[in-house]
């Protein structure tokens with residue numbers, strides 16, 4: 001994964017993904033993969049909480065978005081796949097409506113330290 005900018009520290013920090021405030025509250029931020037064709041990560045935010053998932057819809061194993069870093073989120077609760085409108089809960093990535101209902105996004109372990117988000121894998 002390619003880290004987003006880290007304005008809080010000029011030194012690279014292992015596992016840094018982005019600042020919490022880089023993510024729109026109630027929305028999502030894409031962290032592109034290092035290698036072309038590999039799935040990136042989508043980080044969802046609600047207030048002080050964030051959840052990260054592989055940016056790959058379980059329906060067709062393709063990215064959840066059409067355009068770079070463009071996602072549809074509803075009421076800071078659900079993320080919608082841009083292809084066939086599957087709806088995923090922020091908290092656990094579970095598809096609660098759509099063609100892959102009952103399947104889930106693949107979670108990426110993260111931690112938040114001083115409003116900075118790090119990959120915990």
Ligand code: FES
Pocket residue numbers: 057058059060061062064081082083084085086098099100
């Ligand atoms: S590819 Fe996501 S709902 Fe079909």
